[in-house]
Amino acid sequence: MTAPIETTGAEAEAQPEAVLTGVKRSQIEGRSLGQIAWMRFKRDKVAVVGAVVVLLLVLMAVLAKPIQSVFGLDPNAFNQNLIDPELLAPKGGWGGMSWDHPLGVDPQYGRDLLARIIEGSWVSLLVAAGATLLSVVLGTIMGVIAGFYGGWVDSIISRTMDTFLAFPLLLFAISISASLQDGAFGLEGLPLRVSVLIFVIGFFNWPYMGRIVRAQTLSLREREFVEASRSLGARGPFILFRELLPNLVAPILVYSTLLIPTNILFEAALSFLGVGIAPPQASWGGMLTSATDLYEVDMQYMLVPGLAIFVTVLAFNLLGDGLRDALDPRSK
Secondary structure: OOOOOOOOHHHHHHOOHHHOOOOOHHHOOOOOHHHHHHHHHHHOHHHHHHHHHHHHHHHHHHOHHHHHHHHOOOOOOOOHHHEOOOOOOEOOOHHHOOOOOOOOEOOOOOOEHHHHHHHHHHHHHHHHHHHHHHHHHHHHHHHHHHHHHOHHHHHHHHHHHHHHHHOOHHHHHHHHHHHOOOOEOOEOHHHHHHHHHHHHHHHOOHHHHHHHHHHHHHHHOOOHHHHHHHHOOOOHHHHHHHHHHHHOHHHHHHHHHHHHHHHHHHHHHHHHOOOOOOOOOOOHHHHHHHHOOOOOOOOHHHHHHHHHHHHHHHHHHHHHHHHHHHHOHHHO
């Protein structure tokens, strides 16, 4: 019987599993594509760290109210005794940091920054996730239809995408948000503002996802499995939903994770400009807006929400890069 080949390092990964030292045939198991992708993802330590941070941020946003209730955090509680009446700055160093207020308090009002960061997390993530979901649904539907049918259908959808991409989105978002501040569609206050932000950001960003899905569909529609389905009498809707869409899950998932941080920044920008989430509801962009007039008095007030946005966007980007490398090794 031929002895197994001794290999190490990169050569071991290139060898068939049956010839590796100490491996029996009964121990050789096939791996699904999901298992292979998970193995690749676990090897990327940076992506794993990003995934852990994203998971913690999501848990913080979902459990924001219970966390505030358990630890007695009130984002709108004024603590004037912690503010210097002459300077309007927090007493003590580092923005009034203490055991009771680990991140300090804001100038003028003395509200706990940790409580306001937790309160603002669910707003930012809800808007970003809702807008991303809307963009993904519209972009996937339009992209698949354009790429699969081609011809005049592709021309109309592609020109529609170009039209949407030509919109001055920031100015349009400002005008819509400002015009609906007094209520519309039976909504008012915070629910209205969140709904408007989700609609504006998601509806006008779907062409980015649509172009990616269209390009992938143009490549997939020429594959053998699509031709086999056609030869068996399968019609367009069956091929779209049973053959093409399952093979588009990986790129859609990857670009969705990369789209979320973009939407977080967009929501923060709109809140910073005063047409996003309005006080007294805490939001990271709104906190930065307040800090622009007070950064000379208390730099800590600007650093805390700025770092919250930075860490969140960085974590989602690292997660997206890791998923892209795991699901599509050729991207490296």
